[in-house]
Amino acid sequence: MQMAQMPSLERVRKLLLQIGGNSDELLVAISHEKIASLTGLTRVTVTRAISKLCKNGEIIKRNGKIYLGCGRKLLVDCA
Secondary structure, eight states, X not given: XXXXXXOHHHHHHHHHHHHHTTOSEEEEOOOHHHHHHHHTOOHHHXXXXXXXXXXXXXXXXXXXXXXXXTTTEXXXXXX
């Protein structure tokens, strides 16, 4: 399925996994605006998707950076 046909949450998840590669734990320094540009979404939609990934425990976000974990789950501390 092409990215343009995916739901917004899946687009963001896929992009973060592509950027993160297969590392055990990886820091991804990318802005919401850049993610929006790369996925064809608005910045607001990206922010909502990242919040959902955070609540689902798929990513951890600290100091404006996104941490991915083990490829099984993306890792974002919602604080």
